[in-house]
Amino acid sequence: MISYVYDSIRFIHAADIHLGSLPHVSGELPEELNDIIKQATYRAFARICKKAIDYNVDFLVLSGDVYDREARSVKAMRFFNEQCERLQKNSIPVYTITGNHDPLRERGELLKLPENVHVIGSEQVDIREVRNKEGEVIARILGRSYKERVLSDRELFKHFNLPDSGVWNIGLLHTQLDPNNSNYLPCSLDDLRAVDNIHYWALGHIHKCRILQHQWPVVAYSGIPQGRDFGEEGLGGCLLVEMNPHRAPEIKFLPLSPVVLERVEVKIDEDPDRIPGNIPELEELVLRKAKNILDGGPVIPGGLKAVEGEIGNIEGYIIQWVITGRGEIHQQLEEQEEEVRQVLADSLRQRLRYEKPFIWTDSVLIRTGNQLPELEVLKDNNPVFREVEEVINLCLTDRGMREKLLEEIGQVWEINPDHERIDETRIQLDDDMIGAIIEQARQLVVEKLVEGRGPK
Ligand SMILES: [Mn+2]
CATH class of the missing domain: 3.30.110 (Translation Initiation Factor IF3)
Structure with missing residues (x-):
């Protein structure tokens, strides 16, 4: 007979460590800065483990892409193991799924994992029980690892079914959270919300920290702890989560990026x-x-x-x-x-x-x-500027106009929501970029018109 304890728990949710990858930097870096850059992803992970010990968490979950490549570097694996051994000494278990960057290999690992590290399997949704020192189950971790670089099961979320909610249940998913993206676990926020008895969805794959739902079930991306380019700019970290049956979930951000x-x-x-x-x-x-x-x-x-x-x-x-x-x-x-x-x-x-x-x-x-002279003054004095304004506003707000514009914009641009399969030879076009282009067009047209008017 298993006894469940439905008391408060505390854990850390992290993802997308990409151990061993390097931030891209231009210019000839001085040696001492180069060393810091090279060590950055390692140090970020060491900080996760230190926080886990400092905050005396019950366990640590990692939602995929611990490593950057399928061919995991031995150095990165050894580092991961050493850090997890520190957690083992403090009786903190680690639960992890693999992501599209580090799919689970069928052949054996080169290094042996410490006993406190539990890698969730890739064949089906696996359930692991987390026990306290008394042997009572305090939480269940559910998840499924990537076996290949893609995981396309549109119905996967339906397999996160549990008999009861007598204990905290945490789901680990490495997903784009896009029902139409068939490469990275297609599902929607509503799909996840609708699953019974899951209290916290610990997501990985999107490299920005985002809390999509603060209340039960919590749905959160912890983001990348150490960004590597300006597409991953800003401070990275992990989430410290406290769940108590009598209170709303408490989620705090722990900064990690060196x-x-x-x-x-x-x-x-x-x-x-x-x-x-x-x-x-x-x-x-x-x-x-x-x-x-x-x-x-x-x-x-x-x-x-x-x-x-x-x-x-x-x-x-x-x-x-x-x-x-x-x-x-x-x-x-x-x-x-x-x-x-x-x-x-x-x-x-x-x-x-x-x-x-x-x-x-x-x-x-x-x-x-x-x-330039003030646009308002120009508009007052000349109807051409008013017309330019109208056309620009139409470009910004009218769907049909926008689509026409995009057709004209040329082949070096690409709209690709799948950030893993970006064509390097093209420039990515998102809403911000389209807005910026239209804004620049406005500036150029106004500039040319002003210059064309000749000396005042
Ligand atoms: Mn990733």
Whole structure:
């Protein structure tokens, strides 16, 4: 006879560690920074294990892609095992499924896993029981690992069936959460909500932290602990979850990334009285932004709160500065764009690399524009500008117009919601990008019209 304990439990949900992969950085990195970058994914995982011990959790769940490649590196495996042994010494079990990046191999592992690590099978939905020291079941973990690089079972979620809810039930899924995506476990948020007796869906695969449902059943992506490019920018971490039968679930974000990648906009006309007129002034403006980053720290994702005192483990930032706004300096920046970008990047690297945390300038992009008369004034004086405004608004809001526009936009662009199968030779077109293109078109048309009017 199994006795269930339906008391409060505490666990950590993490996913997509991608052990051994490297953040992509431009420029010749000094050796000491290079070492930090190389170690970043390892250190992020070591931090997960340290947090598990510090917060005395009942168990740790990992929702797939612990490793970056099917051919797992021995170094990464050894590191994973060593860290899990630390957890074993503290009586913390680890439950993991494999994802599309590290599907379960049929042949044996090169290294033996510590006994506290439980890899959930790939043949069907498996159920594992978590017991306390008294041998009572405190939770059940359900999941299914990837056997190949794809898992297409549209009905898989239906196999997460349980006889009762007398104990906490946690479902592990590595999914795109898109019913039409047949590669990465097609299902919808509503599908998961409808499954009886699951209390927490611990999801992996999407690399951004997102809580899709805060109440039972909780549906959450913990995100990637250490981002590797600007598509995975911002602070990464894991989720500390506390479930109590008498209260709403408590979910807190634990920051982990040793290195934070960020794209930062620097608007030259942010303060109209201090628009930079030369490169040193522009550099000063970027340095002020850098100081704000060092003083303010990164933004916590998912609208969550970080646990107090948890910020401050960041060793450095990799930043792409995007210079925008309008001013007279635009003309010169445009004429010598390549050199300006190079000179600014070199100088910023030298000036910010010794900060604590360090700031390494990945690159500088110039997206400035000519100074223009106020659009409102233009519209008042000339109906052509009013018409431009109308067309632009139509492009932004009208579906048919937008589709027509997309047909015209050319073959270098691609709309592909499957981020694993992106065509590297094409530019990805999402809603933000379409909006930005339309906005730039507006600027260009207005600019050309103004210039075409000749001297006033
Ligand atoms: Mn992943």
